[in-house]
Amino acid sequence: MKLRFTKMQGAGNDFVVLDATRAPIELTPQQYQRLADRRFGVGADQILIVGPAPSPQVDFSYRIVNADGSEVEQCGNGARCFVKFVHDRGLTDKRRIRVQTLSGVIEPSLQPDGRVTVDMGPPAFAPERVPFDAAGLQPRLEGEGELWPLEVDGTPVWVAVASMGNPHAVQRVDDVQSAPVERLGPLIEGHPRFPRRVNAGFMQIVSRTHIRLRVYERGSGETLACGTGACAAVAAGIRLGWLDRRVDVDTRGGRLSIEWSGGGTSVFMTGPAVTVFEGEIEL
Numbered sequence: 001m002k003l004r005f006t007k008m009q010g011a012g013n014d015f016v017v018l019d020a021t022r023a024p025i026e027l028t029p030q031q032y033q034r035l036a037d038r039r040f041g042v043g044a045d046q047i048l049i050v051g052p053a054p055s056p057q058v059d060f061s062y063r064i065v066n067a068d069g070s071e072v073e074q075c076g077n078g079a080r081c082f083v084k085f086v087h088d089r090g091l092t093d094k095r096r097i098r099v100q101t102l103s104g105v106i107e108p109s110l111q112p113d114g115r116v117t118v119d120m121g122p123p124a125f126a127p128e129r130v131p132f133d134a135a136g137l138q139p140r141l142e143g144e145g146e147l148w149p150l151e152v153d154g155t156p157v158w159v160a161v162a163s164m165g166n167p168h169a170v171q172r173v174d175d176v177q178s179a180p181v182e183r184l185g186p187l188i189e190g191h192p193r194f195p196r197r198v199n200a201g202f203m204q205i206v207s208r209t210h211i212r213l214r215v216y217e218r219g220s221g222e223t224l225a226c227g228t229g230a231c232a233a234v235a236a237g238i239r240l241g242w243l244d245r246r247v248d249v250d251t252r253g254g255r256l257s258i259e260w261s262g263g264g265t266s267v268f269m270t271g272p273a274v275t276v277f278e279g280e281i282e283l
């Protein structure tokens, strides 16, 4: 089978984007892994499958598959690339689009400067608590937030647990460049406290409006940027009283700007979306 694709990236988090608006695309986990493979395939952190609207309330749907072939709920950098993709291909002329994902509806909009702002919906802090509460663990309270103890490799690590539709565990570090992301990342990703696995974030606070962030992503390993990871880190940091409501997030692949007013309000993420090349692959 021959498959046409577009290779895109948002702050260095890279994607193979497939157009399933006219005919459905169903691949096996092995075929997704092959597409994501940097030596035997195209190479990507995630595969994005753009589909038609499942209801009149939205304009499109899009599905997200990690490099390991697992389908997941949400992808922030992917949402920005999605809106550029449907626009560039003439699938819509709307600049603000409602898109159905596995975890609900999000609204990306194209900005005049070519960047994209996404209404990512509100963060959640409660659902992931159950495995911590059930084990009788006590959180450390700061501001209006909680830090939970996670035993990793015999050492306690304090993490803020947040969901942007997908799960994140964020820890504060002094220096993100020297943080043991490659060693601790896989241990946190597969930690028994996270039955669905988790994205492990490492956040260095430079000031109340500026952080540096690395994320070891569930199902993809460390990526150059993680959009939902940036939203989760900033929302957790605001709730813990460490950050103001507008924060610049420097990742290894570029800068994302995150804004959250707290409570049940949406997190807004702004950043780049770039097409790299188009092609066809035999699967």
Ligand SMILES: N[C@@H](CCC[C@H](N)C(=O)O)C(=O)O
Pocket: 013, 045, 046, 064, 066, 072, 073, 074, 075, 076, 077, 078, 166, 167, 199, 217, 218, 219, 220, 223, 225, 226, 227, 228, 229
């Ligand atoms: N890179 C993404 C997140 C992709 C999904 C994540 N690996 C998960 O398994 O939840 C982003 O930009 O948010």
